[in-house]
Amino acid sequence: MIKYADIVNESVVDGLGVRVTAFLQGCPRHCPGCHNPLLLSSDGGTEIGEEELADLLLDRISPIHRGITFSGGDPLAQPDALLNVIFLIRRRNPALDIWVYTGYDFEQVKNLPVMRFIDVLVDGPFIQEQKDLRAPFRGSVNQRIIDVRKSLESNEVTELVI
Numbered sequence: 730m731i732k733y734a735d736i737v738n739e740s741v742v743d744g745l746g747v748r749v750t751a752f753l754q755g756c757p758r759h760c761p762g763c764h765n766p767l768l769l770s771s772d773g774g775t776e777i778g779e780e781e782l783a784d785l786l787l788d789r790i791s792p793i794h795r796g797i798t799f800s801g802g803d804p805l806a807q808p809d810a811l812l813n814v815i816f817l818i819r820r821r822n823p824a825l826d827i828w829v830y831t832g833y834d835f836e837q838v839k840n841l842p843v844m845r846f847i848d849v850l851v852d853g854p855f856i857q858e859q860k861d862l863r864a865p866f867r868g869s870v871n872q873r874i875i876d877v878r879k880s881l882e883s884n885e886v887t888e889l890v891i
């Protein structure tokens with residue numbers, strides 16, 4: 730089972746290209762200025778099966794979509810359920826790229842099994858003092874847009890140049 734709050738059908742702000750974005754419920758942090766404070770409590774949201782969520786997301790995919798993004802809340806607060814959802818998506822549509830937003834640093838989560846199925850991780854907490862509206866796809870400039878496969882292979886963080 731996995732808890733989610735909302736799904737956006739055509740987002741252009743949660744990663745490259747047009748994307749379906751799933752906002753998962755629950756985050757252990759309370760960053761001042763959090764963009765989604767209603768999604769922090771793990772009591773809220775809707776609980777559904779992992780296959781059901783994968784179906785909901787894939788049903789929204791059309792030829793204009795490049796991939797699926799998981800935001801929140803913190804998707805990595807539900808790492809095993811997220812792994813199952815991404816696994817099912819990859820099996821049915823391997824052409825989609827998968828972005829995940831998290832408040833954890835890459836170094837803290839790099840050994841989670843789900844990481845092997847993620848293309849891009851936007852990592853780190855939101856820091857209000859480092860907020861920059863010109864920075865694409867992130868709230869504050871401390872957050873890194875990480876090529877996960879390359880970073881795991883080289884054991885060194887490789888950031889996407891955007």
Ligand code: SF4
Pocket residue numbers: 756757758759760762763764765766769801802803831832833853854855
């Ligand atoms: S990590 Fe993200 S969702 Fe969690 S409190 Fe910070 S800004 Fe909000």
